Amino acid sequence: MIRFLVPLTYGVLSALPVAADTRQAVFDHIMPRYATFAQSAQSLAEVSAQDCLVKGMLPQYHAAYDAWVSVSHIQFGPVEQRSSAPALSYWPDPKDRTGKAIARLIAEGAAPLADPDEFKEVSIAAQGFPALERLLTEDQPDPDAACVLRRAIATFIAKTADDLNKDWQSGFGADFAKSETQAYQTPEETRRALYTALSTSLAFLHDQRLGRPLGSFDKPRPTRAEARRSERSQRHIILSLSALDDLTRTAFADVTTPQLQSAFNEAIARAEALNDPALAGVADPAKRFKVEVLQRAVRDVQEAVAKQIAGALGITAGFNALDGD
Amino acid sequence: MPSRRRFLQTSLATAALPARAWADAGAPTHLSAARTPEGKHSLVGLRADGSRTFALPLPSRGHAAAVHPTRPEAVAFARRPGTYALVIDCALGRTMQHLTAPEGHHFYGHGTFSKDAKTLFTTENHIESGQGRIGVWDAAGGYVRLGDFSSGGIGPHEILRQPGREMLVVANGGIRTHPDQGRAKLNLATMQPNLTMMRPDGTALDVASLPAEQHQNSIRHIAAFDDGRVAIAFQWQGDPYAAPSIAGVYSPQEGITLLRMSDAVLQGLDGYAGSVAVLDHRHMAVTFPRGGVLQVFDTETGSTLDLRQPDICGVAIAQHGAMATDGLGNVHVLTPQGARRLAQHDLAFDNHLIRVANA
Numbered sequence: 001m002i003r004f005l006v007p008l009t010y011g012v013l014s015a016l017p018v019a020a021d022t023r024q025a026v027f028d029h030i031m032p033r034y035a036t037f038a039q040s041a042q043s044l045a046e047v048s049a050q051d052c053l054v055k056g057m058l059p060q061y062h063a064a065y066d067a068w069v070s071v072s073h074i075q076f077g078p079v080e081q082r083s084s085a086p087a088l089s090y091w092p093d094p095k096d097r098t099g100k101a102i103a104r105l106i107a108e109g110a111a112p113l114a115d116p117d118e119f120k121e122v123s124i125a126a127q128g129f130p131a132l133e134r135l136l137t138e139d140q141p142d143p144d145a146a147c148v149l150r151r152a153i154a155t156f157i158a159k160t161a162d163d164l165n166k167d168w169q170s171g172f173g174a175d176f177a178k179s180e181t182q183a184y185q186t187p188e189e190t191r192r193a194l195y196t197a198l199s200t201s202l203a204f205l206h207d208q209r210l211g212r213p214l215g216s217f218d219k220p221r222p223t224r225a226e227a228r229r230s231e232r233s234q235r236h237i238i239l240s241l242s243a244l245d246d247l248t249r250t251a252f253a254d255v256t257t258p259q260l261q262s263a264f265n266e267a268i269a270r271a272e273a274l275n276d277p278a279l280a281g282v283a284d285p286a287k288r289f290k291v292e293v294l295q296r297a298v299r300d301v302q303e304a305v306a307k308q309i310a311g312a313l314g315i316t317a318g319f320n321a322l323d324g325d
Numbered sequence: 326m327p328s329r330r331r332f333l334q335t336s337l338a339t340a341a342l343p344a345r346a347w348a349d350a351g352a353p354t355h356l357s358a359a360r361t362p363e364g365k366h367s368l369v370g371l372r373a374d375g376s377r378t379f380a381l382p383l384p385s386r387g388h389a390a391a392v393h394p395t396r397p398e399a400v401a402f403a404r405r406p407g408t409y410a411l412v413i414d415c416a417l418g419r420t421m422q423h424l425t426a427p428e429g430h431h432f433y434g435h436g437t438f439s440k441d442a443k444t445l446f447t448t449e450n451h452i453e454s455g456q457g458r459i460g461v462w463d464a465a466g467g468y469v470r471l472g473d474f475s476s477g478g479i480g481p482h483e484i485l486r487q488p489g490r491e492m493l494v495v496a497n498g499g500i501r502t503h504p505d506q507g508r509a510k511l512n513l514a515t516m517q518p519n520l521t522m523m524r525p526d527g528t529a530l531d532v533a534s535l536p537a538e539q540h541q542n543s544i545r546h547i548a549a550f551d552d553g554r555v556a557i558a559f560q561w562q563g564d565p566y567a568a569p570s571i572a573g574v575y576s577p578q579e580g581i582t583l584l585r586m587s588d589a590v591l592q593g594l595d596g597y598a599g600s601v602a603v604l605d606h607r608h609m610a611v612t613f614p615r616g617g618v619l620q621v622f623d624t625e626t627g628s629t630l631d632l633r634q635p636d637i638c639g640v641a642i643a644q645h646g647a648m649a650t651d652g653l654g655n656v657h658v659l660t661p662q663g664a665r666r667l668a669q670h671d672l673a674f675d676n677h678l679i680r681v682a683n684a
Contacts, residue, residue: 086588094564095567124587318652319652320651321614321652323508325434
């Protein structure tokens with residue numbers, strides 16, 4: 001009897017809360033974050049319209065970037081349909097496409113940048129936060145052109161954030177919560193999308209946000225830290241971990257475990273205790289180990305997520321994506 | 326998904342027929358290796374409507390298959406570094422013969438038949454030297470091993486025959502591996518992939534490669550246009566965020582040209598293309614399973630049609646457009662109007678979808 005009861009019970013357990021947790025993820029986690037992003041991006045655009053000087057824009061830049069990093073782990077739906085993520089945050093950028101694109105735009109003259117329709121067509125490496133960061137932190141040979149470009153980027157970010165927020169509010173959110181979108185038609189598919197967002201964002205945190213600057217012990221790469229110029233590298237790690245923790249508590253409330261929660265708590269505590277805003281410490285043996293320990297703590301979260309959430313939901317990693325040929 | 330009952334009935338019905346031609350009832354239009362929910366591996370036949378004809382057990386994970394030009398027969402290969410190949414009667418859904426790579430060789434997972442159907446060619450690794458070899462088998466005489474010749478490079482992966490001609494095209498991926506070290510890549514710093522056009526006796530007629538700064542763009546999967554051009558799907562071995570385009574076309578006049586891919590799409594692909602299919606004289610489809618993207622390229626205008634589907638990988642021409650499969654068990658149909666899910670199976674479809682000739 002037991003052999004038959006186990007799958008049946010499992011079926012009931014996983015079938016009922018599916019919709020409830022997806023709803024909670026949509027209405028308590030995803031949509032409020034897009035709303036905050038749209039609001040803060042709007043403030044950024046407004047302040048840039050009045051004052052596109054560095055000092056005037058910095059607070060709103062930080063607030064809007066915070067809001068984006070806090071929702072950038074949602075990689076499905078409107079953000080995917082619009083291909084917005086690479087434009088908002090073109091990083092990693094090992095070929096310095098952002099630097100080159102900015103230099104080219106400024107050399108070509110700033111006039112076309114003021115037209116949002118024309119700005120849509122420029123290199124995506126120059127459209128989002130990484131480009132704005134450069135223009136807010138580096139000396140500009142042509143201050144007027146830099147000013148116009150800052151304003152153009154702020155306007156682009158605000159428009160993108162508004163589009164995404166409206167998409168979620170005007171139907172996609174409710175449809176996704178019901179598993180009734182074109183791409184996600186069953187509770188299993190919506191949950192898999194949420195799970196993929198969680199697992200790929202953790203991998204990005206481990207491999208890119210931490211792995212890139214860490215490099216190797218003999219060859220640390222502090223200049224590869226994300227958003228290091230505005231000293232946001234550590235902040236992105238904290239924000240991202242907190243967002244993923246919150247996603248887990250909402251989307252996977254039925255299957256999350258105390259071990260997973262404590263793995264998140266451990267990683268967040270270590271990220272907060274780092275005291276290394278641009279991760280420059282990766283090149284200092286005395287400070288480097290703290291970043292390495294944090295990376296291991298993220299690995300522990302990844303393993304707990306794979307084992308406890310994927311295991312409970314019967315989600316297997318992408319067969320073709322995992323180990324290709 | 327067909328019920329188990331219906332599946333059984335279908336198998337029985339086809340088993341009763343003296344099926345000897347592709348067009349017979351129950352014969353699949355496509356083949357794919359797959360993993361079952363129990364973690365076992367099988368070769369699955371699919372009909373045009375996405376339903377399953379047969380599922381044959383495989384000894385271990387499979388990869389691609391070579392389709393006989395006239396008989397309803399295919400040879401399914403082990404995934405590298407496997408050593409088995411199975412000759413399958415596709416109409417009956419039965420294994421007819423087991424082939425084994427010769428001592429000291431392993432298969433890379435792909436193969437093709439000569440136009441006259443007398444010979445089967447397989448991509449192989451000569452393990453000790455790491456040199457790529459093309460195995461030659463007597464397809465008309467019980468698949469006796471006849472010998473092998475150089476593939477023209479290291480790590481030959483997909484091999485095909487130019488349509489209507491006795492000319493082979495080999496994608497030498499450039500990556501050296503050794504079974505003792507699993508699937509570890511041993512020569513990424515010095516790898517030199519190439520595309521080699523050769524006669525069936527191994528005489529190279531043309532060798533195409535990329536500029537030196539793109540030597541880490543491994544040439545893995547290929548598909549032939551009717552006019553001598555070859556569609557290429559690459560796997561970039563450098564920093565994935567520094568990847569150039571990973572889709573291209575070879576032409577006898579111009580060599581290899583990379584197709585334009587937008588930064589927004591390329592950024593999410595991990596430098597990895599899984600499969601490629603030529604759809605007509607100008608369109609080709611490339612899958613990017615790590616990015617969950619399928620792109621149809623118009624080689625005349627450079628425009629693309631982008632479709633998103635997690636873990637999509639297998640793609641092949643079909644009667645009306647193309648068929649594609651993913652690791653979640655879905656079978657999709659692609660038409661100029663877009664994509665539609667045809668069927669869902671309790672299977673994870675593996676890398677390649679193979680179109681069965683004349684079906």
